[in-house]
Amino acid sequence: MSTQDRLISSTQELLWERGYVGTSPKAIQQRAGAGQGSMYHHFTGKPDLAAAALGRSAEELRAAAAAQLDGPGTAYQRIAGYLLRERDALRGCRIGRMAQDPDVIADPQLRAPVEETFAWLRGRLADLVAEGQTAGEFPAALDPADTAAAIAAVVQGGYVLARAAGDEEPFHQAVRGALALLAADRREP
Amino acid sequence: MSTQDRLISSTQELLWERGYVGTSPKAIQQRAGAGQGSMYHHFTGKPDLAAAALGRSAEELRAAAAAQLDGPGTAYQRIAGYLLRERDALRGCRIGRMAQDPDVIADPQLRAPVEETFAWLRGRLADLVAEGQTAGEFPAALDPADTAAAIAAVVQGGYVLARAAGDEEPFHQAVRGALALLAADRREP
């Protein structure tokens, strides 16, 4: 792996762990095993490096989600597969975390990967919900975009609950709760 | 309002806007109109002041939520009232935001109000769901704790989606989506 690559992956890790404000160029250099000169040779500064790191994280996240959502099975099974996928709930979401950072939200270059990732995810989930409605899996009365937003929100909010509790369980509860609500045919009113 | 009070409320605002790492003593002093001396007279340092601010924010948040959840109406109506309450979705949650901050999560003094707020909220929502089940509003098969976690997660995750999009709409979609899933009796499978 090149020095440039190590700088990017170190920044990815640090942004995940400490956010943009909490990540210093010095910390990045130390984790990458590179000096000041290397970093400022390859990137114009912290925002430039962060943009590269966020772009890569967004790509990775999207690929991982697509692996579940585009897989085999019914719409419900694929959504369940996505929600039940193994995750380190206490680490939270690499991309969702950035939405809280005012310096990321304020910089169009940094916000773009965050915005695009969630726009894509909500769209993909909405398509799946609509597909499930056509197949008779889900009630026709559900709005696909609303349902998709709720599903994406449960994951992001589940991370918040887990980190607040210092325990993964609230994340899993939220996911189970959402899936139970979605499993309309299993319900007994 | 005393200088001490202004320091606390200024810190509450800045923690909400910029998080713990992004909030400097200097910024607090400027917003409060107080000098260094005043701040360090009333508080031992930034962590101490942040603890006071978070404690107050937690109290306020809990009171606001309780106003909706303990009000009149059926369980569904009260949950809907809570979810549809007027919120500035782009500002996000004062308390939930702190769960992302590693320095807050690492300090037991700072994490306590965050942990307690969500533990209370999930418990209160679970009681309401159970109440609704007894009344026949919700399917008996739902697990109250899971459902409560999903509802709380939708709000927290809704904020993430809204901030990522730079638009309140995804928050409202997520809330509508969750309420539609909860409204079991209105469903046509």
Place this chain on the structure above:
DNA sequence: GTCTATATTTTGATAGAC
């Protein structure tokens, strides 16, 4: 491309006068 030296500003706090 990478390194070391240097520079400016901010952070988070202490000291001591009033």
Place this chain on the structure above:
DNA sequence: GTCTATCAAAATATAGAC
């Protein structure tokens, strides 16, 4: 209680040698 120095360390670079 509040104010104005003062301070050591860190953040975020730039300069220039190799």
